[in-house]
Amino acid sequence: MSTLLEVSGVSVSFDGFKAINNLSFQIAERELRAVIGPNGAGKTTFMDIITGKTRPDSGRVLYGDKGVSLLKMSENRIAQAGIGRKFQRPTVFEDQSVADNLMMALRKTRGPFAVLVFRPGPEDHARITELAGEIGLSDALDRKAGELSHGQKQWLEIGMLLAQDPKLLLVDEPAAGMTLAEREHTTDILREAAKSRAVVVVEHDMDFVRRLDCKVTVLHEGSVLAEGTLDHVTRNEEVIEVYLGR
Ligand code: ADP
Ligand code: MG
Numbered sequence: 687m688s689t690l691l692e693v694s695g696v697s698v699s700f701d702g703f704k705a706i707n708n709l710s711f712q713i714a715e716r717e718l719r720a721v722i723g724p725n726g727a728g729k730t731t732f733m734d735i736i737t738g739k740t741r742p743d744s745g746r747v748l749y750g751d752k753g754v755s756l757l758k759m760s761e762n763r764i765a766q767a768g769i770g771r772k773f774q775r776p777t778v779f780e781d782q783s784v785a786d787n788l789m790m791a792l793r794k795t796r797g798p799f800a801v802l803v804f805r806p807g808p809e810d811h812a813r814i815t816e817l818a819g820e821i822g823l824s825d826a827l828d829r830k831a832g833e834l835s836h837g838q839k840q841w842l843e844i845g846m847l848l849a850q851d852p853k854l855l856l857v858d859e860p861a862a863g864m865t866l867a868e869r870e871h872t873t874d875i876l877r878e879a880a881k882s883r884a885v886v887v888v889e890h891d892m893d894f895v896r897r898l899d900c901k902v903t904v905l906h907e908g909s910v911l912a913e914g915t916l917d918h919v920t921r922n923e924e925v926i927e928v929y930l931g932r
């Protein structure tokens with residue numbers, strides 16, 4: 687499968703501290719990838735670089751079949767180019783229903799002027815129903831988002847990102863604060879989402895990563911320490927040393 691994102695030789699320092707150090711990373715179209723590593727390894731900074739929030743000091747970040755550089759693009763343009771990001775804390779509109787939250791996300795895809803005149807048609811309502819099914823909230827469409835459990839809010843936010851049909855979805859520590867059942871459902875959502883787009887998931891929970899059942903990249907001190915199946919990387923001596931402990 688062809689490469690969707692190519693990060694090569696990227697470094698970024700904060701006050702002389704190299705948070706990302708000559709990092710190279712590739713992800714293919716419709717690939718599911720887990721990124722693990724100790725606290726401070728640079729996982730969130732890596733996502734900040736892809737989304738344009740942090741600009742690297744050196745290196746390249748190329749995206750799409752034309753290999754456009756993301757480094758010259760604003761955060762907004764990167765999002766419009768199909769890169770969606772889910773932060774740790776859900777940012778749903780608590781006073782609005784699940785359906786309205788999804789509809790707002792769908793409306794955003796029509797651009798700044800369409801937002802003003804947007805009238806949802808039958809196809810939009812069908813898409814909301816479909817999205818609710820994908821995130822397991824079909825029975826909660828009329829409920830206020832504020833009444834949802836923490837896990838359900840996270841799924842709603844994933845649904846709002848999927849409404850924008852990103853080519854690359856970045857998800858930072860989705861399992862934090864979730865019950866086991868919620869974590870299991872979250873892996874199902876992400877695996878399903880990765881059938882039609884690339885999904886990069888940063889996560890600490892090893893059971894969660896195992897259920898994702900995908901290639902794993904281990905970050906340490908801002909570069910790739912190991913890459914491969916979860917079994918492969920967890921057998922790696924250096925990974926055991928710096929991350930898993932003895
Ligand atoms: P991770 O997500 O893997 O835990 P981060 O990417 O958040 O790691 O952070 C990597 C390192 O960079 C940490 O030492 C962190 O303190 C530092 N760092 C991250 N962002 C900034 C920033 N904006 N300013 C200064 N230091 C930062
Ligand atoms: Mg982080």
